[in-house]
Amino acid sequence: MLIVFKAEGAADVMMFGDVAKALMAVMGKEATDRGVITVEQLPGAIERLRKAVARDKTEPQVLEPERGPARENEEEQVHVRLTQRALPLIDLLEHARREEVPVLWGV
Numbered sequence: 650m651l652i653v654f655k656a657e658g659a660a661d662v663m664m665f666g667d668v669a670k671a672l673m674a675v676m677g678k679e680a681t682d683r684g685v686i687t688v689e690q691l692p693g694a695i696e697r698l699r700k701a702v703a704r705d706k707t708e709p710q711v712l713e714p715e716r717g718p719a720r721e722n723e724e725e726q727v728h729v730r731l732t733q734r735a736l737p738l739i740d741l742l743e744h745a746r747r748e749e750v751p752v753l754w755g756v
Contacts, residue, residue: 650665650666650682651663651664651665651666652664652665652666652669652670652682652754652755653754653755654669654738654741654752654753654754655752655753655754655756656741656742656744656745656748656750656751656752656753657748657750658744658748658750659741659744659745659748660741662737662738662740662741664734664738666682668729668734669754671731672698672731672734672735672738675697675698675701675731675735676693676694676697676698677693677694677697678690678694681755682755683754683755683756684753684754684755685751685752685753685754686742686745686751686752687751688745688746688749688750688751691742691745691746691752692746694742695739695742695743695746698735698738698739698742699739701731701735702731702732702735702736702739705730705731705732705735706732709730709731710730710731
């Protein structure tokens with residue numbers, strides 16, 4: 650399942666449901682199929698994601714292996730870290746904060 654985060658005037662951020670729900674939890678949001686981050690909630694959500702990114706630099710957190718062709722050797726599998734998934738969402742949240750618009754998903 651894909652979840653798409655949207656904010657007026659910005660490009661959508663699309664991610665697999667399990668990754669999106671993990672990032673929702675980091676932001677302090679209930680991991681649901683539909684939801685909103687209000688303008689008032691944006692600063693806190695951004696701060697939580699930035700702290701998680703900072704922690705990821707010292708204590709790497711893998712959110713999912715990159716999906717692609719099967720690999721012969723498990724050690725060659727590329728793992729995608731929290732930082733790689735969080736940065737596009739942080740950019741979207743920053744845009745929404747500047748423009749004072751909410752961020753929606755599942756709509």
